[in-house]
Amino acid sequence: MSTPQDFKQAPHKLLAIPGPIEVSDEVLFANAHPSMSHVSPDFVPVFGDCIRMTREVLYTKDAQPFLIAGSGTLGWDQVAANLVEPGENALVLHSGYFGDSFQDCLETYGAKVDQIKAEIGAAVSQEEIERALKTKKYKVLTFTHVDTSTAVLSNAKAIAETVRRVSPDTLVVLDGVCAVASEEIQIDAWGIDVVISASQKGLGTPPGLSIVVASQKAIKVFESRATPVTSYYASWKKWLPVMKAYEAGSPAYFATPPVNLIYAFHTSLTAITKSSPSLEERFKLHKAAAQRIRDTATELGLKQLPFDPAFAANGMTAIYYPDGIGAPDLLPRLAQKGVVAAGGLHTSIKDKYFRIGHMGVTAVDGQRGDIEKIVNSLRQSLAEAQASKL
Numbered sequence: 001m002s003t004p005q006d007f008k009q010a011p012h013k014l015l016a017i018p019g020p021i022e023v024s025d026e027v028l029f030a031n032a033h034p035s036m037s038h039v040s041p042d043f044v045p046v047f048g049d050c051i052r053m054t055r056e057v058l059y060t061k062d063a064q065p066f067l068i069a070g071s072g073t074l075g076w077d078q079v080a081a082n083l084v085e086p087g088e089n090a091l092v093l094h095s096g097y098f099g100d101s102f103q104d105c106l107e108t109y110g111a112k113v114d115q116i117k118a119e120i121g122a123a124v125s126q127e128e129i130e131r132a133l134k135t136k137k138y139k140v141l142t143f144t145h146v147d148t149s150t151a152v153l154s155n156a157k158a159i160a161e162t163v164r165r166v167s168p169d170t171l172v173v174l175d176g177v178c179a180v181a182s183e184e185i186q187i188d189a190w191g192i193d194v195v196i197s198a199s200q201k202g203l204g205t206p207p208g209l210s211i212v213v214a215s216q217k218a219i220k221v222f223e224s225r226a227t228p229v230t231s232y233y234a235s236w237k238k239w240l241p242v243m244k245a246y247e248a249g250s251p252a253y254f255a256t257p258p259v260n261l262i263y264a265f266h267t268s269l270t271a272i273t274k275s276s277p278s279l280e281e282r283f284k285l286h287k288a289a290a291q292r293i294r295d296t297a298t299e300l301g302l303k304q305l306p307f308d309p310a311f312a313a314n315g316m317t318a319i320y321y322p323d324g325i326g327a328p329d330l331l332p333r334l335a336q337k338g339v340v341a342a343g344g345l346h347t348s349i350k351d352k353y354f355r356i357g358h359m360g361v362t363a364v365d366g367q368r369g370d371i372e373k374i375v376n377s378l379r380q381s382l383a384e385a386q387a388s389k390l
């Protein structure tokens with residue numbers, strides 16, 4: 001196989017977990033690019049384009065992308081090591097498992113963290129956020145836009161608005177690992193300071209790339225630190241000149257970028273920002289796919305974790321098993337029908353629910369028939385699981 005048109009990935013089960021997700025043949029083929037030097041004149045503009053297209057996905061003119069080999073977790077490290085100095089206060093909004101992890105990471109770097117915890121299935125209310133911001137000065141507020149353990153979608157625009165109004169110096173940090181490219185995020189218009197993400201979910205690329213985008217305000221806060229950055233690999237002191245150089249068209253080195261993954265990311269970003277459907281249409285297609293899965297769950301008498309559709313993510317769904325059915329009854333049956341779904345993750349209710357991912361090509365490329373396959377397999381598998389208990 002030597003051209004993208006010839007290339008077809010091997011037959012496989014449909015990966016319908018909330019990341020990693022299915023990637024297109026074009027993206028996978030791009031990942032098979034011959035080995036290239038990371039400082040080659042052919043590679044430099046590819047990296048530069050990825051930086052520019054990442055801005056487009058997040059509706060920002062001048063925020064600074066950092067594309068670094070690593071996973072989404074490295075985004076937490078970047079925030080904790082570059083923007084928070086030891087002893088400073090951070091406020092974490094908890095809408096599921098990933099709020100605890102972000103807190104853990106911030107504390108590892110010496111931050112003093114307060115958490116506001118929403119009940120399972122809800123997001124933290126604006127009133128609670130306002131109250132907390134009025135009682136203490138926080139350097140950063142973090143929230144998980146879509147918590148992958150609960151499928152709860154937080155209202156990013158409203159959170160940023162509350163912070164800007166009540167505590168304008170507090171940096172608004174959005175964990176968008178499970179949201180970027182499946183949920184609308186407008187960095188400039190909404191006043192978000194940092195978005196962290198990763199390649200393997202809505203961005204439709206294999207795992208391995210940490211994607212962080214920091215507003216110029218966040219960069220200034222970083223530049224005016226009183227104490228040294230508390231990480232080596234995650235230090236923006238090292239990475240900022242590298243990102244600026246690649247964007248300006250010349251190579252720079254701190255640590256080797258994942259060259260092949262950058263080619264794959266470039267192909268996916270080109271599809272997302274330069275092709276049909278447009279970015280705006282993509283958000284609508286994710287909403288339509290989510291609605292279809294949610295309607296099916298409701299029709300089957302299944303309850304979802306988010307208890308208000310206003311809190312429900314568009315790139316994934318979290319569904320409680322019906323009484324008497326558990327993961328071993330349902331997930332292997334789905335797999336037999338060629339659909340790989342995920343079990344529960346939220347520690348206190350882990351065995352009570354399962355999760356379906358519907359991001360990227362699965363939601364956007366109707367010709368693949370992925371949503372149809374998920375819905376039909378869910379119907380059949382549930383019927384079989386219930387029949388087996390009679």
Ligand SMILES: Cc1ncc(COP(=O)(O)O)c(C=O)c1O
Pocket residue numbers: 019071072073074098144146147148175176177178198
């Ligand atoms: C919301 C959220 N944040 C952070 C992470 C961590 O990302 P990674 O597993 O790529 O390190 C994940 C992983 O699924 C996630 O869903």
